[in-house]
Amino acid sequence: MKYHVRTFFTLLLVVVIAFGAACSSSGTPAAGGNEDAKAGTTGQKEGDDAQTAADAKSGNGEKVEVVYWHMWTSDWKKLIDSLVEEFNSTHPNIHVKALSITGDANAKFLTAQAGGDPPDVMTQWNQVIPSWAEKGAIMSLEQYIKTDAPDLRSWMYPIVADIGTYKGEMYAVPFSMNTFMLFYNKDVFKEVGLDPEQPPTTTQELDAIQDKLWKIDDRGFIQRVGFMPGWLWQWSTAFGGQWADKDGNPTATNENNLKTLEWFQSYAKKYDPKKIAAFNKSMSSNVNAAWPFLSGKQVFAVDGMWRLIDLKNYAPNLNYGIVPLPYPEGSGKPNASWVNGNYNIIPAKAKHPKEAWEFIKWLTGYGNEAWAAKMLPKGGWIPPSPKITEQPDYQAFMDEIPVRRKFVELMGSENVQITPVIPVQQYYWDRAGSAEEAVMNGKKTPKQALEDLQKEVEKEIAKSSKK
């Protein structure tokens, strides 16, 4: 009996080991496949790959594999793959393996991190930086910056460095940025007798022309939308709103935040809030050709520089203009915008942080400005550094569609803002969206909504810091 039990467990162990080996070895063939694909394009011989694999196994460090997670698919993925390809061909000691992580990359990253097997580098939107930094999931880049890029901070636009910085240390370096402006339809301006070259610069001017722009048929259906406020954290920048103080305490009830939301509400009261919501919905979900602005059904839209390509492709005959967000006369902030970017982070448990740093430094364009100036136009992106903007290639890109310059110039504005760099950022962001919806649907007054938001976020901070 005892003998059989032992045999059973021995066999079980064998199965477990076989199972485990099958799991862990699944990485190797995949890597090999990738190498093959690469060999196909760069014309390397198979022997080299075998050599590489052998090196990686024996760990003599001749070629280090850096696993890179990003969030792009389809055409964007191809672009990223080509960037990685360029890096690999110029850095013989490092092989970056790019993986497109679709779906909820955050959840996948967290579980990989918890399991001790995170990627070496990952591109994410900046919202995750403070919470991941606070939890120790990503590493501070200061040690590398000190020795390798001491002037990195001054090299960047100031706002760029701010987003990546948590508690005085830089945790993330972007390779592309986004700013936002107000697009308006010049054809409609002409049609209703407004001067297309005199777009509204203040919210008062914007409000005053609405009656001319909206078109509602006799059955109450909206045929054309004038201006529709939405996206609280974008517009609060023009009102001089603040969502957190210097110490990271939430300031949702800030009077300028309230003014922004009251301004939103004034539109919800004037027009059917449900239809406003409907249009907001369309705005957020409609990519490329489906953007309502293109059809002329929407006279104004707040959006980023990449939309210029959509306009060129899908509505070449539409006459449009672009202005910075209108601001309230007197108290408002001109040239305001909410800014975000694609940031690269290195997980705390990354196996090859040094090589990962090498990769993200290269990608951001530090010491590599001429290349970055050629790369960024491919994605319609804004550079993280004025040193890249200065490059002739990027200048030529801006001259191609002159309004591009306006988006890029916003990066230097003192009124651009970022999402508060506090650990509960994601929660704050979600709940602010809910507060806005509650006001637009007439369920709460702006004051009530912001007070509730403040309470929720304070509670969440207490919950997160409890240990």
Add this chain to the structure above:
Amino acid sequence: MASSPEAAAGSSVQPVHKVSSPGVSKITRRNIIKGLLFISPWLIGFLAFTLLPFALSFYYSFTTYDVVSSPVWAGFDNFVQLVHDPLFWKSLTNTLYYTFFSVPLGIVFGVAMALMLNMKMKGMTVYRTIFYLPSIVPVVASSILWLWLFDPQFGVINAILEFLGIVGPGWLVDPNWSKPALVIMSLWGVGGAMIIYLAGLQDIPQEMYESAEIDGAVWRHKIFYITLPMLSPVIFFNLIMGLIGSFQYFTQAYIITQGGPDDSTLFYSLYLYNNAFSYFHMGYASAMAWILFAIIMAATLLVFKSSARWVYYGGER
């Protein structure tokens, strides 16, 4: 027991029997081992990917755990906090609302459709295929599709309502209509349950209908006194599965509405997911999961208890 005839056969057989007795159990034991080995992939999978996470989540529900650092014991903190969390209650209410409407309506529609598709008619297989088709469309794809159908301005549904002289609601962008919209959406995918009803219907003996007809029964008598009672075990099964599924309703809300507008589609599982993966409260999320488990368990037990009153097996309650 099996060896007793052998034992009675004669003394000469007895030594053989004595030797073979441990041999039989040896074979049995070997068979058990082989059997276990054959199912070991499943066994290991179950232990590692079901039982272990199950046990761990139970432990985590009593801790503060942010996934990245190690969990810290917190006793019943998470559960106390949940009781005082308005969003917990909101998400629970939303989920109960959805369950309350989608499950019964799903049964009514499923049975009705199965009854219609059980008629003898030319080309019935084509119809069956058509009605089953929605349930093999991936949820993500159908969700995007419905997003367009429900568009208040340009959507087909409101266009039809407009044709009928009705001003359609905002559907997914209106806090009062977002949940009904999702319920309607769920009815579209009722084909999976319908197939099971259809199988159940075809199991009902034709003689029952025939003898009922002789007794002068018309169609509604046949449905209420024969079809439905005979189908009740299948309905019972689908009710339980429907309850479990709708309490865990997640994907559609995650893709289409992300909880909005105004938290009207913040379902229990969605809030649980946000807590676990967006807000770093794995402990809190685990506590939510166990409360959900208890709720589903209670609801299922309740249905089981009630089944004695309305489920017929082989014509008997």
